[in-house]
Structure formats: C-alpha cells, structure tokens
Amino acid sequence: MLRGLSRLSRSTLSLREVCSRGQRFGFALKYSTAPAERRRFYKDVSISQGDGGVFEINLDRRKLKTPGGKLFTVPNEALAIAVATEWDAQRDSLKFYTMHMTTLCNTALDNPTQRDKDQMISAALKFLETDTVCYRVEEPIGLVDLQKNEWDPVLHWIEDRYNVTIGSSSSILGPVIPEATKDTFRQHLNSYNFWSLTGLEYVITQLKSVVLSMGIIDRHLSVEQAVLLSRLEEEYQIQSWGNVEWAHDYDMYELRARTSAGSLFVHLTSESSTVKRKLMQD
Incomplete structure (x- = not known):
C-alpha cells in the first residue's frame, strides 16, 4: 500500500x-487549552483513585484541575497513566501544545462548546x-x-x-x-x-x-x-x-x-x- x-x-x-x-x-x-508554555512547578507526578472509581492526577500533593476549574478525573487507570506520563515527561517548561491526551481530557470534562x-x-x-x-x-x-x-x-x-x-x-x-x-x-x-x-x-x-x-x-x-x-x-x-x-x-x-x-x-x-x-x- x-x-x-x-x-x-x-x-x-x-x-x-x-x-x-x-x-x-x-x-x-474548540478544545479546552491552557497557555502555550509555563515553568514546571512540581517535582513528582502520581495517580490515585477517587470516589466513584475515577482516577485523579496529582502534581506533588496538589490535585490537577481543568482550565475550567473542575477536578481533573478520568474514567480508568490506563488513561490516567497516559495523562500522568505527559506531565512527567515535561522538563523545565510545560509545553501544553504537546500534551494532547491532557487537552482531550480537559475538553471532555469542561465541554467548552x-x-x-x-x-x-x-x-x-x-x-x-x-x-x-x-x-x-x-x-x-x-x-x-x-x-x-x-x-x-x-x-x-x-x-x-x-x-x-x-x-x-x-x-x-x-x-x-x-x-x-x-x-x-x-x-x-x-x-x-x-x-x-x-x-x-x-x-x-x-x-x-x-x-x-x-x-x-x-x-x-x-x-x-x-x-x-x-x-x-x-x-x-x-x-x-x-x-x-x-x-x-x-x-x-x-x-x-x-x-x-x-x-x-x-x-x-x-x-x-x-x-x-x-x-x-x-
């Protein structure tokens, strides 16, 4: 082919x-987005299971939230790992335009349109x-x-x-x-x-x-x-x-x-x- x-x-x-x-x-x-770049403000990334079986992303001891201010939760562990990996892969600056899984989750959670x-x-x-x-x-x-x-x-x-x-x-x-x-x-x-x-x-x-x-x-x-x-x-x-x-x-x-x-x-x-x-x- x-x-x-x-x-x-x-x-x-x-x-x-x-x-x-x-x-x-x-x-x-329209997809829910954050500023293009920001200095990395956390050291460790982890996931935890919240109420109702959903999974959350933790940046140090702070729970990740969406651009709309909602608690960032995903429906399963596999997706949580994919998102956490994006955050863990960032270096000195957070390049949000490379974090497609995070952006898609934000869109599903905030539903900006x-x-x-x-x-x-x-x-x-x-x-x-x-x-x-x-x-x-x-x-x-x-x-x-x-x-x-x-x-x-x-x-x-x-x-x-x-x-x-x-x-x-x-x-x-x-x-x-x-x-x-x-x-x-x-x-x-x-x-x-x-x-x-x-x-x-x-x-x-x-x-x-x-x-x-x-x-x-x-x-x-x-x-x-x-x-x-x-x-x-x-x-x-x-x-x-x-x-x-x-x-x-x-x-x-x-x-x-x-x-x-x-x-x-x-x-x-x-x-x-x-x-x-x-x-x-x-």
Whole structure:
C-alpha cells in the first residue's frame, strides 16, 4: 500500500487544502487549552483513585484541575497513566501544545462548546459530506491515478465494512451521500460514549476524513498510513514543486502525534479495563 508515495519527502499546502481547511465547515471545533508554555512547578507526578472509581492526577500533593476549574478525573487507570506520563515527561517548561491526551481530557470534562452527543455526531457527519478521500481531481493524470490507487481501496473497505454507499466525485460539491449511509454512521457513532466521541471527532478534524479516521479506529489503517493518505494531494504537489524539508517533517510529525493521541484516547475511553502497574517515579 502507498507504493506511489515511497519517495515523497517534502511538504506544501495545495490551494484546495488551504480552502478546505477554512471554508468547508460552518463551525469551529474548540478544545479546552491552557497557555502555550509555563515553568514546571512540581517535582513528582502520581495517580490515585477517587470516589466513584475515577482516577485523579496529582502534581506533588496538589490535585490537577481543568482550565475550567473542575477536578481533573478520568474514567480508568490506563488513561490516567497516559495523562500522568505527559506531565512527567515535561522538563523545565510545560509545553501544553504537546500534551494532547491532557487537552482531550480537559475538553471532555469542561465541554467548552456545551454540546451533547447528538450535536457532536452531527458535526462529525458534516466531515463525511466533505471527506478528503471523496474529492477527486480531473488532472493531472498522475494525481488522478494516485488518488484512485491509494484512496479507492480504503473507500471500498469502509463501504463493505459498514454496508454503505459513499462514492467519490470530481465536482467541487463532492459526492451526494445517501441518507441511509448517514443514518448508518449516526447509529454507529451513537454507540460511543461522550469521551470517546470527543477523541474520535478530534481525529476526524485532524485528517478531515471520517473514512480515514474509522480506518484507524477499526485498526484497518495505521496512523502513519492514514496521515499520508490525508496529505496525498499536497505530497504530490511537493514531489512536483518541492518545499522546505524541515517544514514538511514538522507538519507530518505533528499531525501524526495529534492523530495518534486522538485514536489512543478513543480506545482507552472505550474500554473499562484497568492497568495494574503503577506509574514509575523518578
């Protein structure tokens, strides 16, 4: 798979990608965040179990709180360890923009946009109507072939997996998604709890694709494969025109990090199992 991209190594944004990021949707997703950086004010990180079976994060003897002032609690030990590891990995300065699991937990706890599950599902389904893998070009022929060879297998997989019809189109309006397809995905997304939907929506916004996101969550695609497929057009443009290599690498690694965190968040919040080992202290 991805054989057509084996030699691609640089990055730029195509005009369609720039436009799609700012104009495809009539809403903006907001995630609960803290200032970009702050001096580290604690020495030790630990986790403890609170009332109701939830887990808390302790910075020295102080309990972590959300930006909204709520006690920071997570539903299972595995997620608590993931968050605590992010805090423990920080050095002299806290780089909050690298702490994706913490940010996702803050979002689920504070719910800054005050949305319920139905609203979150509707927002996710809007991406299905403008899915990255559904938008095809008519030229150049090299990119046409690349999209067909790399995107069609994933599109066929999800149609078979969920018994739906999605299709693709070279029209700027994209394909017309049948209502039956939307209903199927609405029912499927409704099976996720609020926390898992928070993570899934985050992954979808990173990749601009329900198809690729479900490919990761269902373990049909690796994060690396999905990220590369989401950047197919811009990678092709880079192969043709070139760009600053370090900028490409930074963008690629950042997208991988965010997508990995989101998919891990979905899996950890979809399971009730606990991890018996404790976070090691320095």
